[in-house]
Amino acid sequence: MARDVSDLTPIGSKDELMSWVAAGEKPPSAFRIGTEHEKFPFYRDDLAPVPYEGRPASDGRPAAGGIRSLLEGMQAKLGWEPIMDAGHIIGLAGPDGGGAISLEPGGQFELSGAPVETLHETASELADHLADVKAVAQPHGIGFVSLGHSPLWTRAQTPVMPKGRYKIMANYMPKVGTRGLDMMFRTCTVQVNLDFATEADMVRKLRVSLALQPLATALFAASPFTEGKLNGFQSMRSEIWRDTDKARSGMIPFAFDEGMSYERYVDWALDVPLYFVKRGDTYHDVAGASFRDLLAGKLAQLPGERATISDWANHLSTLFPEVRLKRFLEMRGADAGSPEMLNALPAFWVGLLYDQAALDGAWDMVKGWSDEQRQALRDAVPKEGLSATIAGRSLRDIARDVLALSRAGLVRRARLDGSGADESAFLDPLDAIVAADQTVSQHLVERYRSAWGGEIEPLFSELVL
Template sequence: MSAPATANTQPITGKADLIAPFEAGCKPPERWRVGTEHEKLAFTFRDLRPLPYQGADGAPGILDMLEGLRGFGWRPVEEDGALIALTCPDGGSVTLEPGGQLELSGAPLETIHQTCAEVSSHHRNLKAVASEHGIGLIGLGFNPKWARDDIPWMPKGRYAVMRRHMPTVGTLGLDMMLRTCTVQVNLDYQSETDMVRKFRVALALQPLATALWANSPFTEGRPNGFLSYRSHIWTDTDPARCGMLPFVFEEGMGFERYVDYLLDVPMYFVYRDGRYIDAAGQSFRDFMDGRLPALPGERPTQGDWSDHITTAFPEVRLKSYLEMRGTDGGPWSRICALPGFWVGLLYDSVALDEAAQLTRSWTLAEVSALRDQVPARALATPFRDRTLGDVALEVLDIARRGLARRARLNSQGRDETCFLDVLFEIADSGRCPAEDHLESFHGRWNGDIDPLFMEYAY
């Protein structure tokens, strides 16, 4: 989750100021970049427990990981004297999710080859530090073993506000915060019209991405009845800030319409003088009028608006770029496959036309039904006269052709289509990663979840 964006103290004087950050995201295609984010669960090899922020009596903690990564040139970010994040001079950051999940927010890069080199370098650094402390890291959509009360909270002020607020608006918000992991990709747009086309295609295909990456079938050591429990959790986190955003498919969608949506999303906090002021449930519209109960008489800055933008959690989120948010965490190959999937569909004009044509006749009811069914059924979800797995092969073909036309080659002369190979294997088999884990659990693992950590740790 994002750090506060309060450096921009420019006052907001009207709606045009709220629209401006989205307009500023418009870029010509030659300036489009790829930003990939992925989260990992950290645990001790001794007992598989999640790490506290700071270990006691010689036990490891997340702080050991952050301090160790500083040795690779990362710069510290502190809050109230606690090290909570790192930044890289070349771009990107390492941050802490509420339950100690480590997130790499990658630099904006030109090719997926560069993205995967970044991911590989990050993992090498993590393993070097982790091996010194008996720490393991694993990419999954949900913590498969430990209960909510077993997960230590990280010392970040915004999480304290969310921790108090989440149980008032849904039953699974704390699980989202403490036990889930995702991988996402951030992509650019050329204009407002281009943003709308990409937003609509991405939102329609987000359930398909969820199905291909589904990787969270266990809760507290047992099957939970879902293939992507992480995706299910978002359905009961906070209906005011999560979901599929039907208005995106409606006439009149654009930057202003998205701003109107954000103004209807209740606030979490205001960041002032190094501390988070609890404004949970209050209205940004009231804030603009100087009537925010948490800060009577004050009006927001662009930094406050930037913070508020990060507190909406739809399946696709608009910032000054588009975030694809629908997938479970996973291993290296599927981290690199996600930018391959979306870049192939959205960064090639022919592929975008084909994807838009494919999804144009899909009704909101059909897309919503996919979103509701995919967490439990993944690629077996029925769609019209076939399954989502059949649709996946068609969409992957579009993405592969899009990447081939991009013709971005690595030093061995290979283009970016290689990153889709793992997805074609999944779609051809009709089995998502979660189904492989379930087969192992009921078979060679003999109903024990612990081997999952040993076999799939980075």
């Protein structure tokens, strides 16, 4: 999660909320790509998770810095502005809106990338970030592994980051689902944020990306382990989302209703309960309360307080549908993975959504699917992966067609690097998965059962970033 917005401009009507979202509209020439990805830090000597303050020397182990040390080291290296919460550094903000580093609740280390024009820039940004963070982590004996779900540690073993909003969320989650704490503390994702030109463009992109989000989940499935054992799923991260908080997550079928609009999404968002209201440096716990009451100045927990732009932007950031609308669209269906897979995720969606022919072709493929079919696919994918079916076709077959559309879209975009190559090569890892009929999860399970001898520890040396 990126930095909370700080804009105390008061708002008093639904029209203003809709206008705030609509202000994200851009001409295609100004479309950008913003990629976010998370990773699990661990101590290389004993594979333990990394707490915020580090660990003292004990039992022959040297003292080692923790998450705070990583953030302070990155601040010194990059010169970025620290983001503070009650005296704790909990993130870094790049210059001129150029990205951010933040923490997920269990210490997952996240880069929210800068908005860039090409996938080549995205790849360079990732390479630079990994080089920087590895250089800072090495003296502390810290490594990183990027998967959709924590492969080894129990929830009790997982550290808790000192961030005010996460305490509120952790208290509320068990009231609305059985897996919310696992989502917070034990999952990692990669997502891409993409632009829209008009309301109609937003609706078409939202529908296509919602319908195909289960395909992305299958292609990027990389979370077959829990607490050192096989968990029976290809994407445990995706399975966890099925029972986290149904009021604010899922496939939002209303997006396919006739007349879908900014207003319809805003109406849904207004009816999703609040987590918090931030005033100054204080997060006020109002979990379960109504944003409509805050908009009207009738919030019981904060009498007289009126909604601000900050409240609205922060509230939208606590909604978790498979595709999220803010002033851009966020693709939220994929497990984190290797650098090649982290680059493939934005490539997959840019090729589909930033080329009109590809977008139209994708819509032709999915427009006949019903709400029930889309939901059944979403429910099946965490376990079945590319073997899941919809409308009589397997996702494996659909993937071939969709990847061809995306590749053609990237070729037509013709964004070339210094050697004259376009962006389509970033899709090669996905084509390889479909050709081999083996997801990352299935490959890891095969390694676990053969070369690793049923032990999880080799994963950390093979997959360390």
